[in-house]
Amino acid sequence: KNQVEQSPQSLIILEGKNCTLQCNYTVSPFSNLRWYKQDTGRGPVSLTIMTFSENTKSNGRYTATLDADTKQSSLHITASQLSDSASYICVVNDRGSTLGRLYFGRGTQLTVWP
């Protein structure tokens, strides 16, 4: 069973609009959570990383939030652009061992229309 669930599976918005992507996880113990952006035909690129003590982190028009109590994270995209069309992947790292382990979500496919 996948321990990282993302919603929605896909999303279509108009250029200039805002959107919020959700990530719920059951991974424990928790070390950190990353959001990646994966353009079609390319490898994922890290957008943000959040540790247990962080609630909000921004990277330009991307703002990630983390609620470690409810094990939820969100990625908010402001004033969307056509180039935001991509898959957004939530990745959780545990600290169950010195090596850690990564748990990947299946991604939210975002399409921005002009």
Add this chain to the structure above:
Amino acid sequence: EADIYQTPRYLVIGTGKKITLECSQTMGHDKMYWYQQDPGMELHLIHYSYGVNSTEKGDLSSESTVSRIRTEHFPLTLESARPSHTSQYLCASSESRQGDQPQHFGDGTRLSIL
């Protein structure tokens, strides 16, 4: 800017052929990884390496093998390709001090076995 390169980008080949997917990084990262990704699904770790002459199998069973003779090079080999090997293969690398989390991904090799 990530400096991790995968070749070929696309490969269509017949069943039974031996295949080597190349991955090279110029960042001097100790840790390297191979992931398998099918459309709409999460990334699955198939191999990883923490340094030269160190290789381990990942979470997803794979008939492929890897080698790490040089820090910058982490090739993946399929001795006898089968249609079930059709997938996208992503290589990644990270610095040891940042924990067990890939920071930089290559753009992948899309493999199709006929």
